[in-house]
Amino acid sequence: xxxxxxxxxxxxxxxxxxxxxxxxxxxxxxxxxxxxxxxxxxxxxxxxxxxxxxxxxxxxxxxxxxxxxxxxxxxxxxxxxxxxxxxxxxxxxxxxxxxxxxxxxxxxxxxxxxxxxxxxxxxxxxxxxxxxxxxxxxxxxxxxxxxxxxxxxxxxxxxxxxxxxxxxxxxxxxxxxxxxxxxxxxxxxxxxxxxxxxxxxxxxxxxxxxxxxxxxxxxxxxxxxxxxxxxxxxxxxxxxxxxxxxxxxxxxxxxxxxxxxxxxxxxxxxxxxxxxxxxxxxxxxxxxxxxxxxxxxxxxxxxxxxxxxxxxxxxxxxxxxxxxxxxxxxxxxxxxxxxxxxxxxxxxxxxxxxxxxxxxxxxxxxxxxxxxxxxxxxxxxxxxxxxxxxxxxxxxxxxxxxxxxxxxxxxxx
Amino acid sequence: xxxxxxxxxxxxxxxxxxxxxxxxxxxxxxxxxxxxxxxxxxxxxxxxxxxxxxxxxxxxxxxxxxxxxxxxxxxxxxxxxxxxxxxxxxxxxxxxxxxxxxxxxxxxxxxxxxxxxxxxxxxxxxxxxxxxxxxxxxxxxxxxxxxxxxxxxxxxxxxxxxxxx
Numbered sequence: 402x403x404x405x406x407x408x409x410x411x412x413x414x415x416x417x418x419x420x421x422x423x424x425x426x427x428x429x430x431x432x433x434x435x436x437x438x439x440x441x442x443x444x445x446x447x448x449x450x451x452x453x454x455x456x457x458x459x460x461x462x463x464x465x466x467x468x469x470x471x472x473x474x475x476x477x478x479x480x481x482x483x484x485x486x487x488x489x490x491x492x493x494x495x496x497x498x499x500x501x502x503x504x505x506x507x508x509x510x511x512x513x514x515x516x517x518x519x520x521x522x523x524x525x526x527x528x529x530x531x532x533x534x535x536x537x538x539x540x541x542x543x544x545x546x547x548x549x550x551x552x553x554x555x556x557x558x559x560x561x562x563x564x565x566x567x568x569x570x571x572x573x574x575x576x577x578x579x580x581x582x583x584x585x586x587x588x589x590x591x592x593x594x595x596x597x598x599x600x601x602x603x604x605x606x607x608x609x610x611x612x613x614x615x616x617x618x619x620x621x622x623x624x625x626x627x628x629x630x631x632x633x634x635x636x637x638x639x640x641x642x643x644x645x646x647x648x649x650x651x652x653x654x655x656x657x658x659x660x661x662x663x664x665x666x667x668x669x670x671x672x673x674x675x676x677x678x679x680x681x682x683x684x685x686x687x688x689x690x691x692x693x694x695x696x697x698x699x700x701x702x703x704x705x706x707x708x709x710x711x712x713x714x715x716x717x718x719x720x721x722x723x724x725x726x727x728x729x730x731x732x733x734x735x736x737x738x739x740x741x742x743x744x745x746x747x748x749x750x751x752x753x754x755x756x757x758x759x760x761x762x763x764x765x766x767x768x769x770x771x772x773x774x775x776x777x778x779x780x781x782x783x784x785x786x787x788x789x790x791x792x793x794x795x796x797x798x799x800x801x802x803x804x805x806x807x808x809x810x811x812x813x814x
Numbered sequence: 815x816x817x818x819x820x821x822x823x824x825x826x827x828x829x830x831x832x833x834x835x836x837x838x839x840x841x842x843x844x845x846x847x848x849x850x851x852x853x854x855x856x857x858x859x860x861x862x863x864x865x866x867x868x869x870x871x872x873x874x875x876x877x878x879x880x881x882x883x884x885x886x887x888x889x890x891x892x893x894x895x896x897x898x899x900x901x902x903x904x905x906x907x908x909x910x911x912x913x914x915x916x917x918x919x920x921x922x923x924x925x926x927x928x929x930x931x932x933x934x935x936x937x938x939x940x941x942x943x944x945x946x947x948x949x950x951x952x953x954x955x956x957x958x959x960x961x962x963x964x965x966x967x968x969x970x971x972x973x974x975x976x977x978x979x
Contacts, residue, residue: 423954437883437884440884440885443844444967447967448967448970449971449974450970450974471842473843474842477843477844519882520882521881521882522882522906536882537909538882538883538909538910538913539882539884539910540884540910540913540914540965540967541910541913541966543967544966544970547970552956586876587875587879587902587904590876590902590904620876620905622905675829760833760838761833761837761839762839762841766839779880781832781833781834781880782833782834782857783856784833784837784838
């Protein structure tokens with residue numbers, strides 16, 4: 402009689418957990434990246450703790466400002482590296498290995514039924530594998546490093562069912578933006594959203610990651626896709642530990658149940674400066690763009706780069722276009738299958754696997770008044786640089802826009 | 815933890831996100847004064863200069879949405895904000911604020927910028943002179959305790975010390 406979240410928390414807290422209960426839960430995996438581990442390590446030291454609870458369950462990827470772009474960030478990163486070494490944390494991923502939300506799944510830490518917590522709001526990405534995964538801040542993460550436990554309020558759950566199938570050149574990102582537009586930026590605050598229906602089952606693992614990655618953009622604590630054969634195939638020879646898939650019971654209680662039709666969805670664009678300001682691409686076509694950015698934990702995977710390459714093949718971009726693969730593995734695969742050659746010949750600029758300009762702290766930020774169409778997950782005012790305007794879209798819409806220098810419907814190229 | 819908290823109001827609307835509370839480019843430091851100097855810069859570049867110690871933010875729904883960056887409540891706290899009252903909070907900001915010892919309360923409060931209001935965390939209410947008393951959601955006792963201890967770091971240290979004795 403439980404939702405996926407209630408069942409995972411019941412196991413992790415060792416007590417029958419129902420929505421709205423407060424529980425103290427055991428964490429399976431804990432992640433902090435270079436951006437958040439600075440304050441996490443600080444808080445851990447201030448707590449006067451000597452050793453972390455379990456080094457093997459802690460994962461530290463460097464992705465936000467990687468490679469370091471200033472003496473200050475280099476020095477802070479040096480401190481973290483030293484601390485990681487001192488604590489004997491084996492799962493440290495250096496700059497260039499990729500974005501945390503790509504690195505954890507690739508290395509088998511995003512597993513069905515597990516409770517995974519990251520010091521990053523997009524940690525909900527791992528829900529794509531049937532985990533309960535959510536983001537916390539630095540001090541909460543220090544508490545986990547110290548004790549292996551954290552308090553939670555077990556969330557109520559929404560059940561979103563997406564019937565039918567996505568049309569040609571309509572992608573997981575379009576579905577995701579559409580659902581955020583319908584739900585609103587705080588429509589699912591504190592809730593877990595479980596995704597069901599044929600359109601969800603048909604999504605690739607990569608597409609499910611795009612969907613769950615942005616659950617936070619409707620305020621949700623997490624988004625979860627029940628694991629299936631695709632999930633298990635992906636995890637085969639990859640899972641970092643044995644796992645037990647968790648599914649909702651027949652009589653699980655949902656505070657909201659909504660059904661959508663995938664066939665109704667056109668390519669979508671989230672307009673400045675709020676992620677739920679979503680419009681069909683037709684309504685924003687022709688808006689001039691100064692920069693195109695294809696990458697991030699939302700859409701920097703091989704499938705995404707492939708979609709962009711198919712559109713850019715044999716052509717030249719009309720505006721500066723930055724491509725950042727989500728990980729070293731993604732970059733290598735894109736080199737091996739020719740995607741990277743196609744993209745580079747089309748004139749894109751390649752940067753180190755990592756977060757890039759997404760949060761305005763690394764290469765590729767915008768100038769005052771500039772417009773970027775980006776495959777990222779946030780378009781808040783000033784995020785990619787003061788005075789910038791960010792439109793969020795799929796890699797297909799971004800690539801089509803790169804060719805024309807204005808927002809373009811990918812179905813027309 | 816001082817309660818009730820009495821202070822002058824700064825008003826903000828709905829969906830105040832972490833990118834406007836503290837833009838990403840200021841995160842590459844541990845210096846709290848840097849966070850404080852740029853608090854709310856994305857929405858009001860002069861805020862950090864205008865705000866006085868003990869002031870209170872009153873906002874609409876979904877305050878602190880976006881990133882998990884703890885620098886957001888830290889920026890407000892070190893800029894002098896004594897408490898944030900909002901119709902609702904984004905969940906990570908809510909946790910982070912308590913963890914860094916920045917008091918907050920969920921309440922739908924009618925007031926003007928500059929009003930001097932009284933926030934009683936223990937009673938879960940806000941008093942606005944001339945407008946009345948507004949009921950808010952009282953924090954669970956264990957969170958009030960973390961705030962009373964000055965945040966999660968101090969709370970954890972206290973527990974460690976008690977275990978040693």
